[in-house]
Amino acid sequence: MFTYILIFVSTVSAQTSLFKEGNKQYEQKEYAKAIESYKQILNNNIESAALYFNLGNAYFKNGDLGHAVLYYMKAKRLAPDDSAIRHNLEFAQRFSSVQMEGVELNPVTSFLASLVDSYKLSFLAWTTSFVFIFFMFTLILRFGMGYNISIVRVGIVVTLLFLLVTSGLTTFKYRYEYLTKRAVIIAEDSTVYTGASEQSDVELEAAPGLIVEILSESSDFYNVLFENKRRGWIKKGLIAEF
């Protein structure tokens, strides 16, 4: 047990010192070195919102807009309520040389996304668990112990409604942000074709920092959907999933 605690403490200490080293390199404008330091932490299978945020900043200062947006998106997923992450993400996206026009979002999806946007998946999931436990408690009172009184019956209905709302939002968040495969365009020259081949016609010229949804894949290509609902095929190496 003592050995495990010792290993855990030394691992945390190593990550913290790497993080501090990255910050120092960033302050000295050695952005490429800072990126290396931060990535060493990731190589140890450790992630945090602050780590992704700092990586995004280092990439941005290093002139790599695609990777900057990629890591800001990862940071936002872990800490959606962090205003600094949101600010830097929006700021970076404004520098993409191609701006999405004609973006028409589904109003229901937009509404649900706006509801869950500021909350972590873990917060929604634990809230749902709490409501579920309370709901089960009222069911036990009513059907397990036979308390057929009005307060218990009302409790069942109210907690059921809460449960439907919280579980619905949790499911939406999970599907929207985790099950749907999304990626950021990271390459400067990122041609999108009408088919899964470089011999196909060019659908559009994308730019680093644009976010796409991956619909399917075929050999070296992904079929991607842009925010303005234009779709096409792009080489796998030109985008990075988040």
Place this chain on the structure above:
Amino acid sequence: MYKKSLLLILFLTFCILSKVHADKNVFNIDVSLDRDTIGMDEQAVLQIIVSGDSQNLPTPHIPTFSMFDIETRGRSSNFSYNNGVVETSVTYNYLLLPKRPGTFPIDQISAVYNNKRYKGNKLNLTVLQDGTTVSNDLTKRAVNASGKSKDYFLEAIVDNKNPYVNEQITLTLKFYISVQFYGQPELTEPTTTGFWTELIGNKTPYSQRINNRQYKIIERKYALFPTQIGELEIGRAMIRTTVQSKRQSRRRTSLFGGLFGGGEEVSIRSNLVKIKVKPLPQNGKPDDFSGTIGRFTISSSVNKKTIEANQPLSVTIKISGKGNIKSVAEPKMPKLDEQFRIYKASTSENISKAGNKIGGTKIFEEVFIPKRPGDIEIPAITYNYFDPASKRYKHIATKPIKLKVTKPEGYVASGDVPYTAPNLTISSNARDIQYIKENIGKTQPIGHLVLHDPLYIFVNTVPLLIFAGMIAVRVRKEKFAGDVGLARSKAALREAKRRLTKAKSIAHTNSAAEFYVEIYAAVTSFIADKMNISPHGLTIDSIKTLLTEKNAEPELISQIEELLKHSDFARYASSSMTQENINADLDKAQNIMVDMSGVSFE
């Protein structure tokens, strides 16, 4: 009240924006003719387009042309507001009626604004003597091999067969037809490999007399920009249409001929056109030349001239003119690392096709963030292009812009580190990325998901199991409450064990009678409970009968008979029972209970 205030603010904003951009006042005057050759009995349309980024465009001045009568044919205006830039154009149309034959220049068309004269481009218009505009070439092409004039033919003409690479040439397809045709002619576009092609559009059909025959002419124009040097070929265009058949035209008097006689479908191909594209001269070619060809102007503007340090300043650079506007590259910024952080914000372009020439405006927006307070100047931003008309490289530049950068409250000079407010927190409105985080914060394994966390699964499973267990207990209770026999049967073994436990606790010679009462009751009660009958009426014989009916082993039946008889005897002669007897009987009773559990009493 609020609505009025809002409108007032919008109006003022619009006026201010217009004022900011009015500082530049870049105008263009494009002069074009619908035809460059007309006959004495024909007329040409002169079109003058005045465009610029001001709302108050000057009216063009038309000089007196002694060889033409001029009639005005009205004006139209167009207004657009794009990326904060006002774009206005006014088109004036005039009809030119020739007075005498010859080739005449159309020039000196100009407009004056703020004491500066802006001139339009120069054109020539040829008026032919004999009342026909037809050149010898066209006259020949309108005749077939047998010397008869053609009913229809398709001609492809370019205005320049020896352009520079990336210089615009105009391809005109003219479809001449002198017979009746039905429906809309179907065009197969010419192949233009080696060119970047932009359609200019179709012209309103007009008529022309060739070889004493009246032709209707349908005209379509394209702008072609050669993208490679050498000999290029513009392929044949083809028109398919249905014309009145020869047989039908001979029966012109027939009432139904035109309606039901049916036409003849024909395919007409144009001539091939060869273009020899020459390279740009190397002499005088600037180092930072980006390949733009045409005639352009450049201007720049800022959204404010007084600004706080570390606040964003929007700088708009605008390149306008004639040429392939898509090929206009971003102007090279002067080195300003000491004064500003510069970010590219957006690029937009407006393409115009005035006067059959592709042109327009490309707008580059940049965000400049001044690093320090003081008087700073954005120096001239330069651009180079090649002007094919003068065959020279031209260098254009914006005017320098002077800025006053003020010191924000709590300013501390600090290299390239973003400005930090006195409370040491970066403002969320600051127009730069917010600074890195000092601490790594809460860490977790990559890809960790709460939904897969064993604790989360456990917490959600436990209440479900508790509920299921309580429901099961409740159902069981209700089931037993409604079925006494089942309840007794299920409780039989438990009750028998309880009695045996009690017997064991009193298994000594002093309580032998009581011990055997419990042993007897344990066996008989078990059988009675299992069969849902009263234990009081049970005799050893009736037990034997019942067990036989239930197919119990004969050995078990005899063991039970022996134990019950022995217990019955011992209750009344307990003093004769030794401790060994008692212990042996307890073992027997326990074994019998185990064996009886295997008997099916249902």
